[in-house]
Amino acid sequence: MDHKINSSRSGAKKKATMQDVATLAGVAPMTVSNCYRVPDKVHPQTLARVLEAAAKLGYTRNRIAGNLASGRxxxxxxxxxxxxxxxxxxxxxxxxxxxxxxxxxxxxxxxxxxxxxxxxxxxxxxxxxxxxxxxxxxxxxxxxxxxxxxxxxxxxxxxxxxxxxxxxxxxSLYDAAFDMTNLMIEAGYRRIGFAGFTPASTERFLERQRGFEDALRRANLRHDVHAYTEQSEGFAGGRITLNALLREEPELDGVFCGTDILAAGMIFECMRRGWRVPGRIGIAGYGNYQIASEITPKLTTVATPGYxxxxxxxxxxxxxxxxxxxxxxxxxxxxxxxxxxxx
Missing domain, CATH: 3.40.50.2300 (Response regulator)
Structure with missing residues (x-):
């Protein structure tokens, strides 16, 4: 024979409602609703009393009903x-x-x-x-x-x-890259390459590359020394792009990297070669990642405000x-x- 289970006898606990919270806190249900929707408009003492009552009852707000009513x-x-x-x-x-x-x-x-x-x-x-x-x-x-x-x-x-x-x-990705490249030019670098991730057609990287190129054009310097690597290469991309840039320009004396990851990887490669940074070559980064301030030498980089x-x-x-x-x-x-x- 089938038997229906009586939730009160089986020990099942009824889910607390907004009315339960309102009764325990001694306020109207609308006040409880306001405590969750617009808490800054509720008196602090009332808000504290409602939230304390909700915690005691294990109440959680039913967003679905509100969403259906508001359409949001x-x-x-x-x-x-x-x-x-x-x-x-x-x-x-x-x-x-x-x-x-x-x-x-x-x-x-x-x-x-x-x-x-x-x-x-x-x-x-x-x-x-x-x-x-x-x-x-x-x-x-x-x-x-x-x-x-x-x-x-x-x-x-x-x-x-x-x-x-x-x-x-x-x-402006363009302005950020232009300003950084111009800073390198002002520091005396004349054979500067650009290192980035593939695909080179990604608009964010293209804007950086255009800023880089235009700064060099304005200074009447070679602006077509570029190298790219897959993002999955990580720090190894610095070694890969540095080698590619040197094949393009053996007298390379500076590199503007599209990310700090490439810049850090390039510094690691220079350390393996026994090259001083700066000295033999100057390197600029982009992104102001955590590694930028921890690596030696500390990177000169572009701080991009993601947060x-x-x-x-x-x-x-x-x-x-x-x-x-x-x-x-x-x-x-x-x-x-x-x-x-x-x-």
């Missing part, structure tokens, strides 16, 4: 091509920290290819995310059409060079979602040249 999920998606780049990690952390303050959550996808990016965006849209943060401004036509047709608030990062799908936050970019992207998206006063659709977070001892 309070979730933002972010897509990055890799987690090997510490600057992308910084951007993700900035997004997470600011979104948490703004009562939103983050959903992450790693998308090394255009197809993976498109698939992830489709999944995000199916999950009813409120907005999306993309890396770079280089996307497939299908991705651009999908986001525009879905009318999904979008922030593209790491570049100020559009056209943008919706909003953008970044800094600040994430904070700005979060504010732009949530501001759009809550109908805040219109803000610039493109935000420049700037960059800094960090002086080291590598050239």
């Amino acid at each position: 999920s309070q979730v933002v998606g972010v897509l990055v091509p890799s987690l090997e780049n510490s600057n992308f990690i910084g951007m993700i952390q900035g997004l997470e920290d600011r979104l948490h303050q703004l009562d939103h959550q983050l959903m992450l996808a790693v998308t090394p290819t255009a197809d993976r990016e498109l698939d992830s965006i489709r999944t995000f849209i199916e999950r009813r995310i409120d907005g999306v943060v993309l890396t770079d401004v280089q996307h497939s036509r299908d991705t651009v059409d999908l986001l525009r047709n879905a009318r999904l608030p979008t922030v593209e990062t790491w570049s100020l060079k559009g056209p943008f799908i919706d909003m953008g936050v970044g800094f 600040e970019m994430g904070v700005a992207a979060a504010e732009m998206l949530v501001g759009r979602l809550v109908g805040a006063a219109p803000a610039p659709v493109i935000r420049d977070v700037g960059y800094r040249l960090i002086s080291g001892a590598s050239f």
